[in-house]
Amino acid sequence: MKKRQMYLRMITASLIRRRSRMLVALLSIAIGATVLSGLVTIYYDVPRQMGAQFRNYGANMIFTPSEEGFTLEDIQNAAAVIDSGDLVGIAPYRYENVRINAIPVVAAGTDLAGAQKTSPYWKVEGAWPAAGGEIMVGAAVAENFRISEGDSIEVSFTPEMEDGHDVVEDTYLDFKVTGILDTGGSEEEYVYMSLADLESLTGSAGRADVAELSVSGGGEVLAQYEERINQMGSPVQARLVKRVTASETTVLSKLQALVLLVTVVVLALTMICVATTMTAVVAERRKEIGLRKSIGASDRSIIGEFLGENLMLGGIGGILGSVLGFVFAQQVSIHVFSSSIRFMPMLVPVTILVSVAVTGLSSLLPIRGATQVDPALVLKGE
Amino acid sequence: MFWRMIRGTLVRQWKKMLMIAFTIALGASLASAMLSVMLDVGDKVNQELKTYGANITVVPKSASVLSDLYEVEGGQTGAYLQEDELGKIKTIFWAFNIVDYAPFLDVNVTADDGTQIRCVGSWFNHHMELPTGEQLDAGITSLRSWWEIKSGAWLDEQTAGDSAQLCMVGSALAEKYGLTAGSTIHLTGEMSDQTLTVAGVFDAGGEEDDQIFAPLNTVQAFAGLDGKIDSIEVSALTTPDNELAERAAKDPGSLTVSQYETWYCTCYVSSICYQIQEVITDSVASAVRQVADSEGAILDKTKLLMALITILSLIGAALGICNLVTASVMERSSEIGLMKAIGAQNGIISGLVLTEIFITAIFGGLLGFAAGFGFAQIIGHTVFGSAITMKPMVIPIVAILVVLVTLAGSIPAIRMLLHLRPAEVLHGGH
Incomplete structure (x- = not known):
């Protein structure tokens, strides 16, 4: 009991009295530990965060109906298979031929909030339609019909001829144009309104032609979802948008490899x-080792004391480093991805262990070297 | 005498000096590797993002709205671009940033059972000798890299020769007619009929699965449209749009002369579109927002991420070097005490210690720079399969960093030692 107390006292006293040197050593260990925990946190979180960025490319899964068509309810049931955390957005689309100024145009009815999530790259001049009676027109349509933001347009629809009737009356609805859509693709040739508006225009509800989904997850996860939905036996057929999924997998794996390699090199x-700093700090104390040896300390006890001191430093540095590292990773995540990072509890003991191991190993060699020297020579200064 | 003392230290204390040089070399290699990777990562990731396909489409002016809007029969609108102008795309100001492009011509052909099939003419791996002496293989082999080849292989234009009538068939169509690589299909176009041999079957996961892709001249012969094309897809390396680029895209006339020059000479997607329109007669070039915008976002994030990681490692390297230099200077307290005792002035002592450390630092820095270059190449080859371009600006940055860090590490320690009283130090008490 007494011996252990003395041991602890010697270690702490040495740490406190040689403050400036110990601070140097502690700082270097803390830096190492910060880099370790910071980079590893980033490495593990990058795929998730970058994956979210890749959802900028829009829908990566499409639901198409089997021959009899599908309803909104079918879509919802199928989408329930996908884990709600993975589902970034879903937008059912229904396309109908309508007329503006008696000229035919394709109108798409959709869940507008969902469409904003599945097609984040759409550039809208003005605003997305928010309430009923509002419409967004593609840039090509806008140019053709000389429509600009804020205009009112009348949209008409010709219902299908029913049996027993000779004439069907067109239905009309007035819309306010809230925005012009610019995508550089065929979307510019359509007009977009809420599904409810299209349903009241056509007089039939509950139907959809296609649904776009944006799902976060790697190629394998997506393939699993696709298979599970297709095996449900509902009229919904899930298909992956190869162009998006295949490319995402390639680019994402490269990025992850990049961060991994950088982490390994930096670490x-x-x-x-x-290690070199620790070696320098320990090598400086050859005189002290010589003195202890000359008053009768055994090599074992000297190594034990020095090691204990350095392991303690390693532990403190490791704790400091894991806190600072997390702070750093958090800052990076907020600045780069504007979202907070997940704390990994496992990383704290790992960081502490690694810093203790590195300090221990790097001080062991010079201590052993010093103990083998003749104390008389060291003390004499030769 | 000054230099003799320095030489003496370097020779006699070579072990300690080696350790300082080693640490500085490590720090310098870390700094130069990370800086090189960071400065090049934008170009590299941009190249990778090219797997998403073209980010610019070029269509004839009058056809840009017609075909889908009015559902004109067969999508043929009577407006075409000229095939012989295609080479001009590689002559624009930003020609170097045009990575790939391919022309397209859609025609409807009839199979023997009477069904209409859409047949698309394009380049597969078209070889071009440019007036600049450059060579380029362009076409859908790289622009449609996500296609999965179910049987056979990509159609190879270069080895096939003109007489071989080859085509590639979408998987849905291939299943319907029982086609695999090597089988033949007879198709009748408006002007002529041909029998094509299937070179490969692809699965594109979209409407292309119901189409046939064939070399451009084959498809032109079907419809008698020699030298005509419908559209061009261009894949270009671009800089993410900013406010200037957005304004310019709406109306280049609204810019001042200097703004116009900045815009024209920056590889924004809108300025490249503008330059393509200048060389291709009666064309409208527009950005494919899905690709162009997303690329910009991902590129920005990646660059920022790498920049922050680089900053962390630079700070780490700087503090590491600083630490070691401080530790090794403080170690020499008795030597400095002795020098003071025999009458050396503070300036001389500081000069001596600093010169020693700087000689070591230069040696270590050079070594580290070379090693850092090697690390950067390892990263480049492992991750991207290509070398990292070394930017000249890395050299001064690393040099300044090493000098500053060494100074920052040694000056406080030297100052502290100069304040010590020689008698105390030599006596061994502190």
């Missing part, structure tokens, strides 16, 4: 840096 170099 290796930082750890060597820590």
Whole structure:
């Protein structure tokens, strides 16, 4: 009991009295630990965060109906298979031929909030339609009909001829144009309104032609969802948009490899840096080792004391580093991806262990070297 | 005498000096590797994002709205671009940033059972010798890299020769007619009929699965449209749009002369579109927002991420070097005490210690720079399969960093040592 107290006292006293040197060593360990925990946190979180960025490319899964068509309810049932955390957005679309100024145009009715999520790259001059009676027109349509933002247009629809009737009356609805859509694709040739408006225009409800989904997850996860939905036996057929999924997998894996390699290189170099500093700090104390040896300390007890001191430093540095590293990773995540990072509890003990191991190993060699020297020579200064 | 003392230290204390040089080399290699990777990562990721396909489409002016809007029969609107102008795309100001492009011509052909099939003419791996002496293989082999080849292989224009009548068939169509690589299909167009040999079957996961892709001249022969094309897809390396680019895209006339020059000479997607319109007669070039915008966002994020990681590693390297230099200067307290005792002035002592450390630092820095270059190449080859271009600006940045860090590490320690009283230090008490 007494011996252990003395041991602890010697270690703490040495740490406190040689404050400036110990601070140097502690700082270097803390830097190493910060780099370790910061980079590893980023490495593990990058795929998730970058994956969210890749959802900018829009829908990566499409629901198409089997021959008899599908209803909104079918779509919802199928979408329920996808984990709600993975589902970024879903937008059912229904297309109908309508007329503006008696000229035919394709109108798409959709869940507008969902469409904003599945097609984040759409550039809208003005605003997305928010309430009923509002419409967004594609840039090509706008140019053709000389429509600009804020205009009112009348949209008409010719219902299908029913049996027993000779004439069907067109239905009319007035819309206010809230925005012009610019995508550089065929979407510019359509007009967009809420599904409810299209349903009241056509007089039939509950139907959809296609649904676009934006799902976060790698290629394998997506393929699993696709298979599970197709095996449900509902009229919904899920298909992956190969162009988006295949490319996302390629680019994302490259990015992850990049961060991994950078992390490994930075870590290796930082750890060597820590080791050299520790070696320098320990080598300086050859005189002290010589003195202890000359008053009768055994090699074992000297190594034990020095090691204990350095392991303690390693532990404190590791704790400091894991806190600072998380702060750093959090800052990076907020600045780059504007979202907070997940805290990984497992990383704290790992960081502490690694810093203790690195300090221990890097101080062991010079201590052993010092104990083998003749105390008389060291004390004499030769 | 000054230099003799320095030489003496370097020779006699070579072990300690080696350790300082080693640490500085590590820090310098870390800094130069990370800086090189960071400065090049934009170009590299941009190249990778090219797998998403073209980010610019070019169509004839009058056809830009007609075909889908009025559902004109067969999508043929009577407006075409000229095939012989295609080479001009590689002559625009930003020609170097045009990575790939391919022309398209859609015609409807009839199979023997009477069904209409859409047949698309394009380049597969068209070889071009440019007036600049450059060579380029362009076409859908790289622009449609996400196509999965179910049987056979990509049609190879270069080895096939003109007489071989080859085509590639979408998977849905292939299933319907029982086609695999090597089988033949007879198709009748408006002007002529031909028997094509299937070179490969692809699965594109979209409407292309119901189409046939064939070399451009084959499809032109079907419809008698020699030298005509419907559209061009261009894949270009671009800079993410900013406010200037957005204003310019709406109306280049609204810019001042200097703004116009900045815009024209920056590779925004809108300025490249504008330049393509200048060389292709009666054309409208527009950005495919799905690709162009998303690329911009991902590129920006990646660059920022790498920049922050670089900053962390630079700080780490700087503090590491700083630390070691401080530790090694402080270690020399008795030597400095001795020098003071025999009458050395503070300036001389500081000069001596600094010169020693700087000689070591230059040596270590050079070594580290070379090693850092190697690390950068390893990263480049492992991740992107191509070398990282070394930017000249890395050299001064690393040099300044090493000098500053060494100074920052040694000056406080030297100052502290100069304040020590020689008698105390030599006596061994502190």
